Amino acid sequence: NAGVTQTPKFRVLKTGQSMTLLCAQDMNHEYMYWYRQDPGMGLRLIHYSVGEGTTAKGEVPDGYNVSRLKKQNFLLGLESAAPSQTSVYFCASSYSRGSGNTGELFFGEGSRLTVL
Amino acid sequence: GENVEQHPSTLSVQEGDSAVIKCTYSDSASNYFPWYKQELGKRPQLIIDIRSNVGEKKDQRIAVTLNKTAKHFSLHITETQPEDSAVYFCAALNQAGTALIFGKGTTLSVSS
Numbered sequence: 001n002a003g004v005t006q007t008p009k010f011r012v013l014k015t016g017q018s019m020t021l022l023c024a025q026d027m028n029h030e031y032m033y034w035y036r037q038d039p040g041m042g043l044r045l046i047h048y049s050v051g052e053g054t055t056a057k058g059e060v061p062d063g064y065n066v067s068r069l070k071k072q073n074f075l076l077g078l079e080s081a082a083p084s085q086t087s088v089y090f091c092a093s094s095y096s097r098g099s100g101n102t103g104e105l106f107f108g109e110g111s112r113l114t115v116l
Numbered sequence: 117g118e119n120v121e122q123h124p125s126t127l128s129v130q131e132g133d134s135a136v137i138k139c140t141y142s143d144s145a146s147n148y149f150p151w152y153k154q155e156l157g158k159r160p161q162l163i164i165d166i167r168s169n170v171g172e173k174k175d176q177r178i179a180v181t182l183n184k185t186a187k188h189f190s191l192h193i194t195e196t197q198p199e200d201s202a203v204y205f206c207a208a209l210n211q212a213g214t215a216l217i218f219g220k221g222t223t224l225s226v227s228s
Contacts, residue, residue, distance in 0.1 A: 031214065
């Protein structure tokens with residue numbers, strides 16, 4: 001039982017390049033999330049999904065796109081990377097408590113992205 | 117949307133002392149308030165949570181209190197130990213109840 005797995009764990013990009021972060025969970029969770037963590041800024045929600053085929057914007061969605069084609073996978077894409085997107089990215093998943101409420105978040109190990 | 121404010125940003129205590137971290141939230145409909153601990157270089161992990169139908173919850177040395185009228189909740193750690201040193205995040209549900217919005221975190225340092 002691997003839990004939440006993120007790939008890659010480290011990546012260096014040049015400004016304008018594109019890349020995709022992959023998140024996979026094996027807990028059959030309905031909800032999946034992408035957060036970014038920057039010093040002094042806490043964990044900020046980028047996009048999230050409440051089920052296969054659905055996505056929604058979070059607090060800081062600009063410059064990112066996401067897809068949830070399979071229940072166990074949640075992809076985060078950067079179409080044209082900018083230095084402001086240098087960050088540690090965390091994926092998380094959770095079960096639904098019913099009535100649309102989320103339960104405990106289970107985080108991946110994080111992916112450190114540097115944009116030069 | 118939901119806004120979560122967390123204070124203080126840093127907190128230094130001596131081993132054995134108590135530590136208190138406070139958070140306020142903006143959406144009065146929010147009904148779930150978890151606390152996460154993140155050790156250096158690790159992922160955040162849930163340490164305690166509280167739902168709006170109770171005012172206090174304890175788990176050994178940690179406790180959380182909730183004041184729905186004032187829209188604030190607090191984390192209390194008693195008899196602190198060096199292994200309590202970490203970043204602590206509070207969170208509250210967004211308006212739809214489908215995602216957690218986090219505070220900016222408190223770096224707790226416990227010195228022996």
